[in-house]
Amino acid sequence: MGRYLGKRLLISVATIVGIVVIVFFIVRVLPGDAAIARAGPYANEEKVAEIRDKYGFDDPMPVQFVDYFTGVFTGDFGVSIRTDGDVLEELLIRLPASLELAFYSVLMATLVGIPLGILAAARRGTWIDGGARVFAVFGSSMALFWLGLLLIYFFFFRLRWFPGPIDRLPIGTEPPPMITGFYTFDAALRGDFGLVFEAFRYLALPVITLGFVLAAPILKMVRASMIEALDSEHVRTARAIGVPPRSILFRDGFRNALLPVITAIGIVFGYMLGGNIIVEFLFAWPGVGRYAYSAIQVNDLEALQGFVIMVGILYVILNVVIDVSYAWIDPRIRLGKKVSS
Amino acid sequence: MSLLEVSGLTVGVEHSPHALLRDVDFTVEAGQIMGLVGESGSGKTMSALAIMDLLPAGIERRAGTVRLDGRDLVAQDRETVDRNANDMTMIFQHPRSALNPTMRVGRQIGRALEINQDMGRAAARSRATEMLNHVGIPGADRVARAYPHQLSGGMCQRVMIAMALACRPRVLIADEPTTALDVTIQAQIFDLINDLVEETGCGVLFITHDLGAIAEMCDRVTVLYGGQVMETGDVRQVFTDSRHPYTQFLFDAVVREADPSVEEKDVNFALQGCRFGHRCPYAFDACAEFPLLREVDTGHLTSCFLHQKENALGSA
Numbered sequence: 001m002g003r004y005l006g007k008r009l010l011i012s013v014a015t016i017v018g019i020v021v022i023v024f025f026i027v028r029v030l031p032g033d034a035a036i037a038r039a040g041p042y043a044n045e046e047k048v049a050e051i052r053d054k055y056g057f058d059d060p061m062p063v064q065f066v067d068y069f070t071g072v073f074t075g076d077f078g079v080s081i082r083t084d085g086d087v088l089e090e091l092l093i094r095l096p097a098s099l100e101l102a103f104y105s106v107l108m109a110t111l112v113g114i115p116l117g118i119l120a121a122a123r124r125g126t127w128i129d130g131g132a133r134v135f136a137v138f139g140s141s142m143a144l145f146w147l148g149l150l151l152i153y154f155f156f157f158r159l160r161w162f163p164g165p166i167d168r169l170p171i172g173t174e175p176p177p178m179i180t181g182f183y184t185f186d187a188a189l190r191g192d193f194g195l196v197f198e199a200f201r202y203l204a205l206p207v208i209t210l211g212f213v214l215a216a217p218i219l220k221m222v223r224a225s226m227i228e229a230l231d232s233e234h235v236r237t238a239r240a241i242g243v244p245p246r247s248i249l250f251r252d253g254f255r256n257a258l259l260p261v262i263t264a265i266g267i268v269f270g271y272m273l274g275g276n277i278i279v280e281f282l283f284a285w286p287g288v289g290r291y292a293y294s295a296i297q298v299n300d301l302e303a304l305q306g307f308v309i310m311v312g313i314l315y316v317i318l319n320v321v322i323d324v325s326y327a328w329i330d331p332r333i334r335l336g337k338k339v340s341s
Numbered sequence: 342m343s344l345l346e347v348s349g350l351t352v353g354v355e356h357s358p359h360a361l362l363r364d365v366d367f368t369v370e371a372g373q374i375m376g377l378v379g380e381s382g383s384g385k386t387m388s389a390l391a392i393m394d395l396l397p398a399g400i401e402r403r404a405g406t407v408r409l410d411g412r413d414l415v416a417q418d419r420e421t422v423d424r425n426a427n428d429m430t431m432i433f434q435h436p437r438s439a440l441n442p443t444m445r446v447g448r449q450i451g452r453a454l455e456i457n458q459d460m461g462r463a464a465a466r467s468r469a470t471e472m473l474n475h476v477g478i479p480g481a482d483r484v485a486r487a488y489p490h491q492l493s494g495g496m497c498q499r500v501m502i503a504m505a506l507a508c509r510p511r512v513l514i515a516d517e518p519t520t521a522l523d524v525t526i527q528a529q530i531f532d533l534i535n536d537l538v539e540e541t542g543c544g545v546l547f548i549t550h551d552l553g554a555i556a557e558m559c560d561r562v563t564v565l566y567g568g569q570v571m572e573t574g575d576v577r578q579v580f581t582d583s584r585h586p587y588t589q590f591l592f593d594a595v596v597r598e599a600d601p602s603v604e605e606k607d608v609n610f611a612l613q614g615c616r617f618g619h620r621c622p623y624a625f626d627a628c629a630e631f632p633l634l635r636e637v638d639t640g641h642l643t644s645c646f647l648h649q650k651e652n653a654l655g656s657a
Contacts, residue, residue, distance in 0.1 A: 231398070232438070233433060233435060233439045234441045234442065237504075240426065241430055241504055241505070242453070242456045243452065251441075256442065329443070332442060332488070332490045
């Protein structure tokens with residue numbers, strides 16, 4: 001187990017180095033000129049040249065690369081040309097908002113996808129199964145922005161059940177003191193349940209948007225791997241020795257279907273880390289996704305680099321967590337072969 | 342009255358008119374081993390799964406009764422099964438994949454004990470270790486804590502047998518229990534099954550394609566081909582005095598070489614008559630009908646019109 005973990009971590013470090021290198025080159029082949037964008041439409045040649053010089057855009061590529069590379073590994077992600085702020089700092093301020101959104105969205109997707117998937121597999125071929133599959137097709141073919149717009153239109157604009165798509169709390173409300181960065185958690189820790197309620201009201205629509213769409217792949221994976229597990233030879237054995245159906249469904253079925261399910265949840269979570277740019281933009285959610293969106297608009301290379309590297313690192317961490325949970329779930333990975341007698 | 346009496350068992354694929362098993366009859370007596378022999382695809386495992394009510398999705402039992410001590414195990418609606426593992430249980434061909442990969446083997450045996458012998462968890466745990474010892478596993482303490490992937494195939498089959506024992510079944514179905522194992526282990530597994538019969542007096546349905554194993558293990562034998570029972574009787578009767586052309590062909594193929602007058606053709610499940618009819622060198626017009634089993638000697642039955650014709654001629 002220790003060796004497994006050590007090897008896994010070593011691979012992770014190599015992956016992160018690879019991400020950093022690739023990101024540098026990708027960002028530099030993007031069209032557009034950051035200096036012109038920064039200088040604005042009325043700037044003259046000299047002004048643009050001055051900006052080029054200031055941010056080092058004129059340095060030879062290898063020099064830029066070395067600066068950037070050593071910077072990243074000493075925690076210096078550079079300065080945003082859009083805000084003149086430190087990129088790492090700006091990202092870290094916005095990260096909790098994104099993580100909170102991701103956390104509740106994946107939670108909702110899991111709470112919807114897993115029970116529905118189990119039910120569909122257990123009642124294969126019935127109307128329950130049919131309904132679950134319709135739901136899955138609907139979810140996976142629904143465009144995020146369209147669903148988000150519909151929810152905003154009906155539940156905010158028409159019905160006024162939820163607040164409008166602006167920020168995480170009502171304007172003028174003081175956020176809870178930073179402990180975890182999740183407003184719902186921090187407010188609850190302080191015992192301010194009114195604020196918890198407000199935070200949830202603002203989370204609701206973006207979480208439903210993402211949760212609905214993300215439940216689909218989880219449902220499909222749970223259903224498929226449950227069916228495989230329930231059709232397996234060891235489940236047949238369990239039935240032959242008289243194990244009750246409920247126990248077969250969970251202990252012999254779901255327990256053995258967990259591995260692909262964990263993978264599906266991991267993929268969905270990873271998708272959330274980079275992919276909720278649209279939803280953050282739509283709901284004016286002050287997270288890293290919206291920050292990246294703004295950076296793209298003005299060719300803010302340093303900020304964009306910082307975002308991609310951060311997502312990459314989070315992704316690698318996520319994968320380590322998934323791999324470790326594999327080992328925890330599956331004794332075939334955790335334990336070596338052979339107990340000889 | 343036989344311990345287990347299977348009669349008229351007919352199984353088919355849903356939405357298809359053809360039968361994979363047709364009118365299968367045989368019996369298993371207490372304290373005896375009934376062999377079920379036939380080539381691949383002859384319906385041996387299908388029969389066992391149908392009796393156990395473990396047929397895979399898409400395959401349905403259409404007719405037939407399964408009686409244990411005269412008690413019908415399948416209710417008239419053919420849905421509810423009135424059976425538990427105390428009545429009948431089964432061991433499988435691939436022992437490792439037949440065990441749950443995420444559960445320690447001791448726990449798997451313990452679970453069978455809890456369900457079938459009303460044991461508490463702690464009692465079941467120590468009893469499970471005893472049973473591993475009983476089926477000849479040295480270091481049973483350690484093995485009980487192992488997962489199936491850590492054990493050899495032979496050990497896994499012993500674990501399966503211990504699980505089956507834990508159910509205290511009156512009938513044990515052993516579906517090619519040694520096919521996936523090497524020959525030296527085979528003898529040990531056979532001994533275990535023999536011991537089980539002697540100790541508990543249970544009846545065994547022993548499925549194999551190996552005629553040698555039948556001769557060694559079984560009291561009686563049933564020969565299947567294409568889902569039809571060709572012949573059934575004492576091992577001695579069937580082996581030395583086989584009456585069905587298929588049985589004769591099968592034995593010939595083992596000791597000499599295959600009879601060239603028997604055409605090589607796949608099983609045809611669409612045949613209305615005898616399933617061997619399209620290959621049989623003795624086939625005549627009556628064979629277009631489905632032949633039911635008829636007694637040719639005491640306890641020796643065959644499903645062939647040839648002998649019914651001869652008998653009719655003889656008695657005339």
